[in-house]
Amino acid sequence: MTSEVDTASLLSRASQLIDLARAAGADQADAVVVRSHSRSVSVRLGKVEGTEASESDDFSLRVFVGRRVASVSANPGFDLKALAERAVAMAKVSPEDPYATLADAADLASDYPDLDLFDPAEVSTENLANAAMSAEEAALAVKGVSNSSGAGASAGMGGLVLVTSHGFSGSYMGSRFGTSVSVIAGEGTGMERDYDFDSRLFHADLDDPREIGRRAGERVVKRLNPRQVETGSNVTVVFDPRIARGFVGHIAGAINGASVARKTSFLRDRMGQQVLKAGLDITDDPLVVRGSSSRPFDGEGVSGRRLVMIEDGVLKHWFLSTSTAMELGLHTNGRGVRGGTAVSPGSTNLALEPGEVSPEDLIRGVGTGLYVTELIGQGVNMITGEYSRGATGFWIENGELTYPVSEVTIASNLKDMFMRVTPANDIDRKFGVAAPTLAIEGLTLAGR
Structure with a gap:
């Protein structure tokens, strides 16, 4: 992928767009190119089901005529002059936007650090397929796993090229590699499904595919034969880290x-x-x-x-x-x-940011409550903070995870939940949103 990082031609083309926009009557303008190249392989039950590859350089030009603004997009091969003239013509007949402007020149990055975001490793389609198959094989080897929903592996890169009419010109690129698997345990109406995955900027940092598969298999087997629990109020709910990331997203x-x-x-x-x-x-x-x-x-x-x-x-x-x-x-x-x-x-x-207690001690301190591993539905009102989600997980009894639980709803208001949250110390910062295990007191639980 090394050659794909060369953005000189994209910067040149974006700069030409800016010059043409100014010549056509724009007071200000910026041009962006979003680059994306990716390959992926999906497998199921040991056979490759599909391979995909995509490449794109998507150009966008934004022009300002006074407080009027317009934007246009195009793929490579477009006529630069025609695109610039079209954008300016659109801006001239657009309604005024009092907040439409470029960033102040004083705020622009005059120099910026190399954040080591790009891995030039070449991962072949064959290697991607082998990784996906290894993950699936390891998951199916876990006792109790009955079927596979499929596994996948991917490699790609993407980034941004930006040029503005007031002097900024820059670009950055990043790579991304991933492996995932989803499997089923049980039969008939007693089937359960779960998954695991890993995603990293550098291929060498990825978890071993077999470890990913093993985790997926063990997760799904633990979910077999779930029970409902009694409806109750003032219940302490513990969010598994991958559920906690969604909470931080709120x-x-x-x-x-x-x-x-x-x-x-x-x-x-x-x-x-x-x-x-x-x-x-x-x-x-x-x-x-x-x-x-x-x-x-x-x-x-x-x-x-x-x-x-x-x-x-x-x-x-x-x-x-x-x-x-x-x-x-x-x-x-x-x-x-x-x-x-x-x-x-x-x-x-x-x-x-994490607390000081281990997740085991956090759960032990809960005594009785619900450990959530999956949430269902979109019952979050960001205007009022009202929160109501379907949940599955495990019942906490005497400070230990006991039997699996499903078909329950947890409810509260995010304003109250934010004030009652206690974090453990097990944060994993490899994702864009990071959170440790979280215990939240005072939720209502609707069960049987």
């Missing part, structure tokens, strides 16, 4: 500046106030070396830095892009994310 959504500007966040009036249990921090750092969601600059060319978004439980920052920050009367903090032709704020390497 926090990120609630402190996203775009949601605050739209008044669709239940935390919109809580800046400077305690929103999370005292002692807890939420951090966001775009500059982690080999970080899953690292980037040397954001989608507008702005330098980012590590922020403690929530410190000792107190809300300190929103995620902000330039236009969102202007709308809120604030200043961007380098969290602009390019999505098609639009820029909106988002997190980078986000983490709910």
